[in-house]
Amino acid sequence: MKGESVVGQSQTGTGKTHTFLLPIINKIRADKDSVQAVITAPSRELATQIHNEIKKLIKYSDDEIRSLLVIGGTDKQRTIDRLKKQQPHIVVGTPGRINDLIRETALLVHTTQVFVIDEADMTLDMGFLMDVDQIASKMPENLQMLVFSATIPQKLKPFLKKYMENPRYEHIQPQALANTDVKHQLIARRSKDKMDILKNALVAYQPYLAVVFTNTKAMADEVAKGLTERGLKVAKIHGGVEARERKRTMKQLENLEYQYVVATDLAARGIDIQGISHIINYELPSDLDFYIHRTGRTGRAGHSGIALTIYEPSDEDALNQLEKMNIEFKHVDLKNGEFVDADDRNRRQKREAKREAADPREIGMRKKSQRKRQTKLQKETQLQNE
Incomplete structure (x- = not known):
């Protein structure tokens, strides 16, 4: 300089x-x-x-x-x-x-x-x-x-x-910074309750410290409430939390009083806590660069980390883009409280490829759905005004 x-x-x-x-x-x-x-x-x-x-x-x-x-x-x-x-x-x-x-x-x-x-x-x-x-x-x-x-x-x-x-x-470039010490995992929501998947994943991981990311303050509140109702002690950090409360929460995190934190992207930049072992994307961010920012918080200082994304069919395009940014995903599932390997996404991709080949209109409909998803997420984020 x-x-x-x-x-x-x-x-x-x-x-x-x-x-x-x-x-x-x-x-x-x-x-x-x-x-x-x-x-x-x-x-x-x-x-x-x-x-x-x-x-x-x-x-x-x-x-x-x-x-x-x-x-x-x-x-x-x-x-x-x-x-x-x-x-x-x-x-x-x-x-x-x-x-x-x-x-x-x-x-x-x-x-x-x-x-x-x-x-x-x-x-x-x-x-x-x-x-x-x-x-x-x-x-x-x-x-x-x-x-x-x-x-x-x-x-x-x-x-x-x-x-x-x-x-x-x-x-x-974010893709040049993808942390090689982080394992990127996917779990399909299918017809299951998303909050139950999240809670079961957190319990199965037994993390040193896990951060659950949402796109808006309202969703962060909803997730924190849902996890609390399911018996987990959860910290919450977003722009709507009073500064004094955030300061107290940060102190409690430093003292290892919490295993689980729910946060939004922007507020999470104030988190400077060592030892984040797990990142969970409850929602994929509309700006995919933020996926790199989120997952870059684990796997630091020579330690390995895990980043799990709970995904739905509407997330397929975003996941494909992340793979082009050199993110290698492994599909997992939860069976009897433990993680097991799964290949659901590969099967789904093959099915979709066949369907699109048979009906070109499928491509247009899917792109329209993806545009709606991104516009909706951007509007939600603006309304929440982190």
Whole structure:
């Protein structure tokens, strides 16, 4: 990073945090009492994680570098009083709280040299882009801006164009990052109760820690409720859960008080828990890149992991696309509380191939069904506004 603006698109867990933190810390002029770098993250958990990494790194600096974490749920007046006395060199926080402090003329960002927007798609989805826009407008024109995001939604592009002139784009293709230490399994729903399949799978796995992914907050609530009713102790993390409750849940996860977590894609980026042994896709994501993000949370640090997808016939096209992204699936079934190999999907694919060959209209009907599925999922996700 030689002072140029960068848009970095990569999945969670590719080590990007250290990639941008180290050059920033090296550029800090500790003899200047002014803000030189501002880093935003869309959740308190993510901001806290970044700040903790900065604290670890500046311990080894010869200079006395000051970093300040500003997030909701903390004493705002105390932060203002502290800023009136002395400005930090690095500010990390949520967009809303940073913007508040700028409006109060407590935080002075006109001296900023580097502005980092981490998890930009999540920032957009949680409604913080206006705050980020207002923060950026108070910064110098020759600002270096670094934007990191798992995906680059269309609605993010006008913002990038407004503040970034000819940025360098770095895109790590998800298919190149498919974790080879993860076994990808499929289980067909058929006519069974989906919640029962999920519960039985979790019990059969006996996981160290399993994360069940849904596409919306409403479905996360429904799944957590269904598993609780079936006798499992379940943690829940999504954008609708109060920040204080999320913080308590994270602490309980660190203390190994839960084996099972139900989460949405965006909220799960705040989960930085070691030892996730199993990922279960209760629903396949409409954006298949998120399949890579989800499953990349297990099989880390030399450990193996398992990713199970409960699938239905309408998911066939998505599964075929994932196979083209070098995901190798193994079909399994549950018999007497244990997993056994199955070849149902191969038989189904052969049947469908024969049927389509006999009736070309089948192809058109299937594509129409798939388009409806994707549109429905996208609408649900927008309505839930993670």
